Amino acid sequence: MVVIPKITLNNGTQMPVLGLGTYLGKSEDIYNAVKYAIEIGYRHIDTAFYYQNEADVGRAIREKIDQGLVKREDIFLVTKLSPIHNEPSKVEYACQKSLENLGLDYIDLYLIHFPAGLDYYDDKVQGPLNEKANVRFNDADYVDTWREMEKLVKKGLVKSIGISNFNSEQTQRILDICKIKPVVNQVECHVELNQKKLIEFSKQRDIVITAYCPLGRPNPAEKKPAFLYDDRFIAISQKYKKTPAQIALKYLIQIGAVPIPKSTTNTRIAENIDLFDFELPKDDMSILDTFNTGDRICKFELWANHQYYPFSIEF
Numbered sequence: 001m002v003v004i005p006k007i008t009l010n011n012g013t014q015m016p017v018l019g020l021g022t023y024l025g026k027s028e029d030i031y032n033a034v035k036y037a038i039e040i041g042y043r044h045i046d047t048a049f050y051y052q053n054e055a056d057v058g059r060a061i062r063e064k065i066d067q068g069l070v071k072r073e074d075i076f077l078v079t080k081l082s083p084i085h086n087e088p089s090k091v092e093y094a095c096q097k098s099l100e101n102l103g104l105d106y107i108d109l110y111l112i113h114f115p116a117g118l119d120y121y122d123d124k125v126q127g128p129l130n131e132k133a134n135v136r137f138n139d140a141d142y143v144d145t146w147r148e149m150e151k152l153v154k155k156g157l158v159k160s161i162g163i164s165n166f167n168s169e170q171t172q173r174i175l176d177i178c179k180i181k182p183v184v185n186q187v188e189c190h191v192e193l194n195q196k197k198l199i200e201f202s203k204q205r206d207i208v209i210t211a212y213c214p215l216g217r218p219n220p221a222e223k224k225p226a227f228l229y230d231d232r233f234i235a236i237s238q239k240y241k242k243t244p245a246q247i248a249l250k251y252l253i254q255i256g257a258v259p260i261p262k263s264t265t266n267t268r269i270a271e272n273i274d275l276f277d278f279e280l281p282k283d284d285m286s287i288l289d290t291f292n293t294g295d296r297i298c299k300f301e302l303w304a305n306h307q308y309y310p311f312s313i314e315f
């Protein structure tokens with residue numbers, strides 16, 4: 001079994017430096033993937049109310065606890081406050097819903113999924129902004145949402161709180177008013193969008209960057225992302241007898257980010273954790289740095305006119 005190193009967060013909590021993503025993983029597939037992942041050493045699992053799979057993720061975790069393979073405190077479970085609940089009056093309600101879905105009595109890390117929110121109609125009407133479903137932006141200020149997130153820690157419903165898809169200015173606005181600092185900002189981060197400026201900004205403020213889409217959401221039919229198929233990338237992977245995906249993940253860990261690759265395929269779940277027996281030296285890290293184009297996969301374009309759209313500034 002692989003033992004994943006941990007990083008200490010600003011509240012003293014320890015978080016494994018690699019997690020399992022679960023977006024688009026459904027029902028039995030994600031239930032089986034989470035069980036297998038825990039069996040081989042994953043301890044950090046990332047889900048969200050928005051993914052509609054919290055119940056399957058929670059069932060898998062509870063089964064492994066009941067079997068005695070892990071204790072609850074060995075698991076670092078992350079879930080997120082959906083944009084439809086991103087307003088102060090919905091925060092505790094949403095957190096209780098996630099706990100109910102998960103079948104757990106606390107969440108390790110609860111993130112504001114996106115700085116901008118959507119009007120609430122029904123828990124099932126999720127957006128993205130969808131005229132037919134009559135979903136509209138709300139104008140809640142994420143700073144007010146944050147104050148309610150802090151109350152969840154005091155109530156013992158969550159151990160740590162954080163943000164996701166926040167830019168540096170939005171992060172600073174939270175830091176300027178908070179009583180409890182965000183421990184993590186979860187953002188898109190991979191070799192083509194290496195986020196070095198946001199990582200440095202966050203490091204100076206003791207906030208860890210979790211890297212979503214760490215593999216660039218591979219699509220072999222389209223040979224995407226380009227870096228996984230690039231000769232220089234393949235040459236580096238061959239040098240260390242690793243796969244391009246493993247090099248992509250190791251690069252992120254070495255620049256200080258915490259990748260959360262998603263897979264529901266056992267061989268790939270195992271491949272993505274087999275990273276802790278080699279180091280990339282400076283010269284290869286420098287080659288990998290050159291792949292940074294700054295292009296985003298998750299542009300959230302429908303939100304571009306929202307006052308809290310995060311991606312209009314450099315970082």
Ligand SMILES: NC(=O)C1=CN([C@@H]2O[C@H](COP(=O)(O)OP(=O)(O)OC[C@H]3O[C@@H](n4cnc5c(N)ncnc54)[C@H](OP(=O)(O)O)[C@@H]3O)[C@@H](O)[C@H]2O)C=CC1
Pocket residue numbers: 020021022023024046047113164165186187211212213214215216217218245246260261262263264265268269271272298
């Ligand atoms: N906070 C936010 O707004 C967001 C958070 N996230 C979180 O980050 C996680 C990861 O991002 P995600 O968007 O899933 O993208 P990833 O970069 O993790 O790519 C996932 C895709 O890669 C495939 N894959 C996994 N491992 C390998 C491998 N070793 N070689 C080749 N292909 C592989 C998977 O296929 P298969 O499953 O078939 O193996 C899946 O199709 C999400 O699942 C979610 O938990 C993601 C986006 C936004």
Ligand SMILES: O=C1CO[C@H](CO)[C@@H](O)[C@@H]1O
Pocket residue numbers: 023048050113298
């Ligand atoms: O977490 C998420 C998964 O990716 C989606 C985009 O494809 C995002 O909308 C969402 O925030």
